[in-house]
Amino acid sequence: MKAVGFKTSLPINETTSFIEFETEIPQPLGRELLIRIEAVSVNPIDYKIRQNSAKETVLATPKIIGWDAAGIVEAIGSEVTLFGVGDKVYYAGDLNKQGSNAAYQVINERIVGKKPVSLSMEEAAVMPLTGVTAWEILFDRIRIHPEKDKGKTLLIIGGAGGVGSIAIQLAKELAGLTVIATASRPETIAWCEEQGADVVVNHKDLVNEVRNAGFEYVDFIVDFASTNLYWDSMVELIKPQGHIASITGSNEPVQLNLLKTKSVSFSWELMYTRSMFETDDMIEQHHILNKMSELFDAGVLKSTLNKTLVGLTADNFKEAHRLLESGKTIGKIAIKY
Template sequence: MKAIGFKTSLPIEDQDSFIEFETVKPIPAGHELLVKIEAVSVNPVDFKIRQSAAKETVLETPKIIGWDAVGIVQAVGEKVTLFEVGDPVYYAGDITKQGSNAEYQVVDERIVGRKPKSLSIEEAAAMPLTTLTAWEILFDRIRINPEKDKGKSILIIGGAGGVGSIAIQLAKKLAGLTVIATASRPESIAWCKEQGADFVVNHKNLVEEVRNAGFQYVDFILDFVDTNFYWDIMAELIKPQGHIASITGSAEPVVLNKLKGKSVSFSWELMYTRSMFETDDIQEQHNILNKTADLLDEGVLKHTLKETLIGLTAENLKKAHQKLESGTTIGKIAIKF
């Protein structure tokens, strides 16, 4: 089968930052599905792994990355019960396994959902990773309860990005929160409002902007940009007994003492935790993706696809990564095979 990968971590402009190659089609076992992939989308995790996975070495076998995918089930392992051959599916995969930038992929059925019927393959490919991340950070980490928390305020730092775009929708339409999102360019401000943000504030002067919008403190904060950079700002803006959650990691230790006076909770979210550790509730990702498919088909949620490239080629992956690395993308970029 055809696949796109890399043997060493190179700048995206380098000719060999991605290479096309032939490899053996995988065989599913256990809970695995063999999926013939029809479309993928790209996420910041893709370029971060490309930049770091083979920094000081040359791999013998090219590494295949990419995690968002849509396709058709071609074969199933002996323990599979959730899907059958011929089913259209979508998923965000497992960071410890080979990725989706290939013609075929094996993936655990328990982290796979049925493809939303109302979406094209490229629209559906834009959704899994960001939706799972946003859903988990809101409902599994912060544990927002729509009945108890309806009307409370949430600040979403990085509102126009892939995760921010769907987090705005989930926070507004499912949780009933008052949503404040950050954006600075006219097109990203408009995008956040389209997703349902009640207020859009400029991240360059965040404390003042939030206060000018009428909020002395906010109940919840989601960081989708840079934990350390915004740490003091988040500590200032969070309401006493509020909750901050982040997906961005931290090169420097996070100064949790700054949250003590307000008795503020803090959570990390990593969408791959369930698949990496095969947690007892690993199948919750299957459930979330199916719930999301229903919400998309019902029109409660809308896809966040902004751009589509055509063809599984090294050149298209380079283009997509260049755009992501610029830090100016809005919504999601998909590649239709």
């Protein structure tokens, strides 16, 4: 099968930052599905792994990355119960497994969902990683309850990115929250408003912007941009007994003691935790994807696809990574095979 990968970590403008090559089609075992991939998406995690996973070495076999895909089930393992051959599916993959930048991939059925009927393959392919991340941070980490928390305030730092875009939709449509999103350019402000944000504020002066918009404190904060950069602002803006959650990690200790006087909770979110550790509730991601699929088909949610490249080629992956590394992308980028 055809695949795109890399043997060493190089700047994206280097000729061999991505290479095309042929490799064997993997075979599904146990609860695995073999997927014929029709479209994929590219996320920040892709370029971060490309930049760092082979810095001081040249791999004998190219590394295939990619953690978003939509396609058709070609074969199933002996223990599969959730899908059959011919089913159309979408999923975000597994950091422990070969990625989706290839013609075929094997993936555990417990982290795969039924593709929304109303979405094209590329519209569906951009949604699993960001959708599951947003769902988990809101409903599994912060544990927002649509009835108990309806009308409460949520500040989304990084509203125009992939996770922020679908988080706005979920927070508005499922949880009934008042959503404040951050953006600074006219086009990103407009995008956040299109996703349903009630208020858009500039992250460059976050505390004053939120206060000037009429909010002294907010009930919940989700960070999709930089824990370190916005930590002091989040501490200041969070309501006593509120909850902050982040997906961005930290390159220095996070001063959790600053949350003590307000009795504020803090959570990390990584959507790969369930698959990496094969947690007891790993199948929950299958359920989340299926719930989202129903919401897409009902018109409650909409795909955040904003750009499509065509063809399983090294050049297309270089372009997608280049765009993401610029930090200027809005919504999601798909590559349609």
